[in-house]
Amino acid sequence: MMFREERENKTNQAWNNLYQRLQEDGLLEQSVEVSGRRMFLTPRTLKWVASVAVLLLCGISVYWLHNAASTPLDRLALKNEKGNPTLVNTFEDGSTVYLSEQASLEYPVHFAKNERTVFLKGDAYFEVSGNPERPFIIETKAAFIKVIGTKFNVKSKNEAAFSLSVRSGIVKVISKKNGESTDVRAGQTVCLKADKLQTMQTRDYEQFNSYLKYIHFKDQTLSNVVRMINETTDSVQLKLAPELGDRLLTVTFSNDSPYTMAELICMALNLQLSQQQNIIYITQQK
Structure with a gap:
């Protein structure tokens, strides 16, 4: 939408500049309606204007084709299909x-220096x-x-089913419909109902852990994988040798239970597993 509006503004500005040029040169006689403006052109001017218009539109097309072609180079996209594990x-x-x-x-x-902006369609859990x-x-x-930094x-x-639940920290939600905004705190959920933001206490805490039941890690550091596993259970904790943190894992x-996940990690990366009481240790092979 933003790109379409910018394109229309550039087109209208170009026509305005053309109109002003013709008016200054005294070439306005025949009446023509262009972009909401009534322009008066002499017959000898029509051919020249048509040529300029073609060049103008070609220039705009090239400009937007160039930007469309460059977009994939500037942005990355993730898409998760139906039935797939959490990505x-x-x-x-x-x-x-x-x-x-x-x-x-x-x-x-690369994020901008003053903000980190992403575009989401569907459901997702964030740790910022x-x-x-x-x-x-x-x-x-x-x-x-x-x-600023939180989990939610x-x-x-779809637009009608929008909701957000905060696990920790504070999140500001701003409605696109009317600009209404609200701060949502840990333990709270905000929903969009009848174009109004409504805040209530969170009832479904299982939603936070549901993402980790069937999950796919692709080229993630081992330290991140272990951290995420530890967030799903209080009964046992995985402890990783410091020198292994940057190893990548898919x-x-x-x-799977935490112990089974630890076993799979060790098999994939040829590491060693041991357990003492409620701590599972992952270390280098001796």
Whole structure:
């Protein structure tokens, strides 16, 4: 929508400049309606104007084709199909998104210096790294979401079903419909009903962990994978040898216990597993 409006503004400005040029040169006689303006052109001017118009439109087309072609180079896209496990992605700032099935996300190759903006369609859980000087902004079809650093779940499969539940921190939600905004705190959920933002206490806390039941990690650091596993259980905790944190892992878990997940990690990376009471240790092979 923003691109369409910008294109129309550029086109209207070009016609205005052309009209002013013709008026200054005294070439306005015959009446013609152009973009809401009535222009008066002499017959000898019509051919010249047509040529200019063709060049103008060609120039605009080239400009937008160039920008359309360059967009994929500037942005990255994630898309998760129906029936697929949760897709995990870690951004350059350390923030993480858990993308549900039938959801998609667009984000820049590099975030801007003053903000971190992504575009979401569907449901996703976010863990945003704190940075007061670079707020994290998520644009959905129904609302803008602005955070400094927090954990929250977004449901945005369609405009009418938008909701957001905060696990920790504070999240600002701004309705696209009327500009209404509200701050949502830990333990609260905001929903969009009848074009109004309504805040209530969160009842479904299982929604935060549901993303981790069937999950796919692609080229994620082992430290991130272990951290995410530890968030799903209090009975045992995985402890990773410090020198292994940057190892990359691609793996899928499906309702596996923490111990089974640790076993799969060790098999994939040729590591060693041991357990003492409620701590599972992952270390280098001796």
